[in-house]
Amino acid sequence: MLKYCTKRFREQDGNFYYMHIFGHIKSVEVCIAKSEPIYKIDVREAIESEKKNTSYYGFLDNAGNIDNIYPTFGLLDICYAYGVKAEEKTGRGKIIKVIITELSQER
Numbered sequence: 001m002l003k004y005c006t007k008r009f010r011e012q013d014g015n016f017y018y019m020h021i022f023g024h025i026k027s028v029e030v031c032i033a034k035s036e037p038i039y040k041i042d043v044r045e046a047i048e049s050e051k052k053n054t055s056y057y058g059f060l061d062n063a064g065n066i067d068n069i070y071p072t073f074g075l076l077d078i079c080y081a082y083g084v085k086a087e088e089k090t091g092r093g094k095i096i097k098v099i100i101t102e103l104s105q106e107r
Helices: 025-031 048-053 073-077 084-089
Strands: 002-010 015-022 039-045 057-061 066-070 093-105
Touching: 002 025, 015 025, 015 039, 015 066, 015 093, 039 057, 039 066, 048 093, 057 073, 066 073, 066 093, 073 084, 084 093
Parallel strands: none
Antiparallel strands: 002 015, 002 039, 039 093, 057 066, 057 093
C-alpha cells in the first residue's frame, strides 16, 4: 500500500522514524515545513516472523486499508477516543504491526 511521509530523528534512541504517514502527498504537506523532504513508502502488514523487528503499529479497517500508522502503540492508541482496542472490539478493524519500506524521496 503506497503512502507518503516524513522522517524524524529521535534523540532518545538515535534513530529515524517515519511520521505523518498518509495516502496522499498533500496531506503530508499540511503537517510539515515547505523545506522538509517527503518520502514515498510501501506499507504492509508484518508476517509473524517480522513482528519482533518492527516498532510500527497500524489499524487495518474492514475495507483493507491500513491507517494511523505510528512507531509506537501509544501514538496509535491516542488516535481513537476510547483507545484503539475499543475500536477493535467494536468490529471496525484490527490492530496490526506493519513493515515500512522506503521507495523514494518525492521532494
